Amino acid sequence: MVSFYSSCKKELATVKNEDEIVSPTTGTRTEFTLDSIFLYAKQIYLWNDALPDYTTFRPRERYNDVQSEISAFRSELYDISQFKINQATGKPFELSTYNKLPKYSYLQPGRTTGGGNRGGLINGEAVLAKRLIHLNEKVIAYVALGSFPSLSNAESKLDQVFDEIATDKPKYLVLDLRANGGGYVETAEYVANLIAPITLNGKVMYSEQFNQTLQSAKATILRHQPYLDENGRTVIHNGRLATLADVDYTESGNTYKFSKKGSLQSIQEVYIIVSGQTASASELLISCLKPYFNVRLIGEKTYGKPVGFFAVNIDQYNVYLSSFLIKNAQGWSDYFNGMEPDLNIIMPDNPILGDTEEPCLKATIALINGKIQAQSQKSASILKQRLNAMPVLINRKDSIGMIENRLKLRY
Incomplete structure (x- = not known):
């Protein structure tokens, strides 16, 4: 049995699972939420194959003494992620980088209205500069992208x-992505x-690869999560309200292909300025270009986030479990540990x-x-000295100083 809440009303939803005992049908609101976080992870978490069964994990007992409710939920999510x-490293994929929080998965109060996914933080304008x-016979285009806002805005x-x-x-x-933490994948x-x-x-x-439970349409727990369109409205599917269990989670159904936009046709080599703030949708852009262009990275190692998620509502919380x-x-x-630059430069x-x-x-x-x-592996300090002694001669011809729903229903 798994429970979740719609607004303040408790609803119980049966989850059939012949391989393990699931949560009790009675308990406090906090206990039901602890159960639900774990049981959702058992079906939709990218690395669900590493999770123990419910009776081994014992979410109710494990977090019984945690001081506050939200601290208990966040501690549970952290433990699941480890x-x-x-x-390759001998360490968890979601190794904590700050105060015992997972590197990717997270939980926050409130309920999402879009039911979709987003690739990172959105800070400021899309185009910063x-x-x-013009360098001798070479023509170099420079574009600094500060974030990936919604496509309608950018x-x-x-x-x-x-x-x-x-x-x-x-x-x-x-491409200067040094301060670009991501944003809308569509952009x-x-x-x-x-x-x-x-x-x-x-x-x-690129393509998105979900776990085998999702790909084989066995994530029955998602029947309790309504599928919403981009405007936050419910959708009728096969004569009933669609749920996230109706989504196509196959890799073929989540493969995206190039479709040329604009008039630029001449680019052969791409040089990307990066830092530890370069993350998520920015790293996706870099990864997408690598098979088709000579791509070089300049600066510092990127954040490292080759995963994505979609929101599920559990009681009064949005839970984002790494899911693909x-x-x-x-x-x-x-x-996962970031993209190493081809040329190290101190930011x-x-x-x-x-x-x-x-x-x-x-x-x-x-x-x-x-x-x-x-x-x-070049020394940044030595490189800096060499650059300071190196004149750059150019002719200045021109100088001008997220929740998106990408889940698709199966048809």
């Missing part, structure tokens, strides 16, 4: 910027389609974005021009 070990740099600006840089047919693109996809040539149309951009792995066209997703404080003397952009231009070589 079972699966990354064999752009310019064209599309016209992105179209304008990429159409403007397309006029000079640049071969080299410098990151749109940027990938602005960069890609039309020859990539129909080729795989994000893979590019080559099946690559192994950047300067308060950089002037687009300034060719700014250390990261200066290093990138030198890399494009063959003045320095990419080497991920």
Whole structure:
């Protein structure tokens, strides 16, 4: 038996499971919520294969002495997240990075109105700066993206910027994602389609891989979660209200392909400025481009988030359990510990974005021009000294200083 609450009314929903004993049908509100968090994880958590059964985990007894209700729920989520070990590191995939909180999964008060997923934090404008740099015979386009807001808010600006840089047919693109923590995946996809040539149309951009329970439509617990459209409205499916159990969680049903946008056709090499703040949808964009372009990273190691989630409502909380792995066209997703830069540069404080003397952009231009070589373990201090002694000669021609529902029903 699993329980959850709709507003303040308690509802009990039967979950059939022949392999284990599930939670009792009586208890306090807190006990039911503790049970529900664990039982949802048993079916929808990406690494549910590592979780013990209910009687072994004993959520009610395990968190009986935790001081506050929300602390108990967050402690439970943290413990759930630490079972699966990354064999490459010998440590949990969701190793705590701050105050015993999972690296990816989280819980917050309130109830979602969209039922969808989002790829990271949204901070500020989509486009922070752009310019064209002419270096001898080389044409370099520079675009700094601060976040990926909703596509409806960002599309016209992105179209304008990429159409403007397309006029000079640049071969080299410098994307500055150093402060981009992600945002709407749809918008990151749109940027990938602005960069890609039309020859990539129909080729795989990326795919989402859910656990086997979800892929085989056996996550029966999701029958208690209504499926909502992008406007937060319920949907009729097969003559009844759709639930999240009706979603297509197969990898083939969650594979996204290129569909060219805009007029830019000339990019062959992509240089991306990154930092520890570069995360989620930003890393997705990098991963999507890697199979098709010569991609070089400049700066510091990225955050490392190749997973996504969708919200489930449990009592008065939204719970976001890591639920799918994000893979590019080559099946690559192994950047849990971040993407290492090809050229290490210490991030300067308060950089002037687009300034060719700014250390990261200066290093990138030198890399494009063959003045320095990419080497991920190069000493940043030595590199900084070399850059300070290296003139960069350019002709300035142009200088101008999330919950989305992506779950699809099965038909």
